[in-house]
Amino acid sequence: MKDCPIPEGYDAGRIRASLEAAFKERGYSGAVSSITAYGDQTQTPVHILQGLLSTGVSVAHIRSESTNYIMYRDIVEWRGQNPPPATMMIISDQVMGGDFSWDLARLQQRSQYNLFIARSKAHRFLSVLPTSAIWLWEKILEDSNNNGIEIISSPLAMVLCCKSCNFDCQSPKKFRKHLSSYKHARQESVCPQRTQINLVTETWGRNYAATPEYATAKILVWWNMFDCPIPEGYDAHRVRPSLEEAFKKLGYSGPVSITAYGDLNHTPEHLLRGLSSSGVGLAHTIFDVTYNRMYKDLLYGPASNSTPTNLMVIANADTLQAFSTSLVRQLQAQKHNLFLAYSSRPYKMFVMLPSAEWLWHSLLDVSEKTKYVLQKCTSESDRGGESSAMFYCKLCRDGPGPDYRSLDNLRTHLSSEEHAQKESGITAFFQLKMKNRNKSSLAQYDRKHRQQWRQASFFFI
Ligand SMILES: [Zn+2]
Ligand SMILES: [Zn+2]
Incomplete structure (x- = not known):
């Protein structure tokens, strides 16, 4: 939710249906088994919490700077409990070229999951991670808005969880009360969660x-x-x-x-x-x-x-x-x-x-x-x-x-x-390439320094 928040005025109750519609378009028709939204929930209004819960989205509170750490820790834990074949979707800017990318790419090489990504901005570079689909977050939400999808209440029991205190409940009001409590503030200040993600493959x-x-x-x-x-x-x-x-x-x-x-x-x-x-x-x-x-x-x-x-x-x-x-x-x-x-x-x-x-x-x-x-x-x-x-x-x-x-x-x-x-043709080509590269480096140096030199020598005259 830090990288890909719920847009202003968007009905939070549509999130699950939007994701399922996007999957369906790719030929995945099964229900999404679990969705968890991570972020700093201290400012999230009660009606948004309620909307997420009602369609079966669990909500996890974590202070903003530890969001990546907690989210990645949970992803790794989930992988440990759910061996492939399985499908996971990560809605975050940390997967392609972000904090998760190096370690996740190595994890994927050991045990490969079907990977779906949604992110806030498009990037042009070739990612190291092959994925089944990469979406723009707002596009998923927009498409489902236009297609008039049906919102179904989820019978699943979802939870609101404070990752700082390991506190969970199902009432948005109670949850907000916890987040503004003295006990919660003390816990976040005395025992803050880490900010750097744990690179699990580093010690392999x-x-x-x-x-x-x-x-x-x-x-x-x-x-x-x-x-x-x-x-x-x-x-x-x-x-x-x-x-x-x-x-x-x-x-x-x-x-x-x-x-x-x-x-x-x-x-x-x-x-x-x-x-x-x-x-x-x-x-x-x-x-x-x-x-x-x-x-x-x-x-x-x-x-x-x-x-x-x-x-x-x-x-x-x-x-x-x-x-x-x-x-x-x-x-x-x-x-x-x-x-x-x-x-x-x-x-x-x-x-x-x-x-x-x-x-x-x-x-x-x-x-x-x-x-x-x-x-x-x-x-x-x-x-x-x-x-x-x-x-x-x-x-x-x-x-x-x-x-x-x-x-x-x-x-x-x-x-x-x-x-x-x-062979001599190829050698000549590389020699010419090197010569041109040197020339352009010299020209670049000239552009940067000639003016300074002129000014300096004028000053000393
Ligand atoms: Zn707490
Ligand atoms: Zn030859």
Whole structure:
């Protein structure tokens, strides 16, 4: 009620009917099982309280600055008591880009509810939360006003509750009397409720054992070798078994497909042989386009269907932050499971909720202690060797592109005239872009400072 109040002159008794009409328009015809209105009720007139109660809306009083805290606490509690599938509607400005958004997006990735939102203003940015509908609060109320919906009294016993004192009653007069009592004022002053919401997912662990749905599902790995290179002196054959061993420890045994993105013209031959002979696919890119090519492959490649799949991205924290909004939406829409590995710990927690995350170097070290796995997994006859890997040039062809089938074929392509032209065209484009960016930064600096300089030098003359 703080973000989305009842408009002046609006009949509070219509609220439930308005919401049900909006749901009905989307094909949800069932009765709404419970509605609770949160806000500072000290100034809410008795007839509005009565109107809300009469159609089955419970009312909760909380001082204005603690409204978000109490409301979010109750949402989390409700989720705990009502496992999905279930539908929840949040009428607040805190969901899209507000106080609730980060934690709620992570909660939704663990257990997904059908989510409806109403808010006071429209925003243009892409939210991290996929929703079933987003409405403007006033529009819901207006529409129902125009459609002349029927108001039905609710037989449900609704309550008026003071969240500061844990006091509840069913009489609006008694409730107002409580809110203006000495005891209530003392309680709010001595033991005020918190103002910051409790981020419940902040303390969640980092690595979870596989759930049955994903334990044998395939594992697709996108690895940015610019961000997370093979450490100096490390045997490239060991990358795949190290990853497989880490997956196995958590109970994942599905087939693993790894694609390494890097500048293959500047990667030592023994590393390329080591990777490809152990079944790691290779994709040639240059630094400036790697993020773009990985992003496209991730969103539109083999993970773009809804067969349960484990996705893993190996990159630095900034790249992962940049991926996060789209990735979270994809994970929720297609119900995929996520693993991450990064070169150094991110400075803030991701909005993506991976089932497992590792530091790149410690992930590679896993196989140090388990050399027997290494021998088993890297034997070419076991793995199918190079024949199971794929070889792409991501500069000449975006998307899946032709598979060159062997390292030698790919190398022939990479040294061809056709490829050289394409690569130098892309490089020149990025150089020009950088030059223009520098130019515009200089011009911006000039606009800000030249006048000041002129005035200062005039003064000193
Ligand atoms: Zn109270
Ligand atoms: Zn090429």
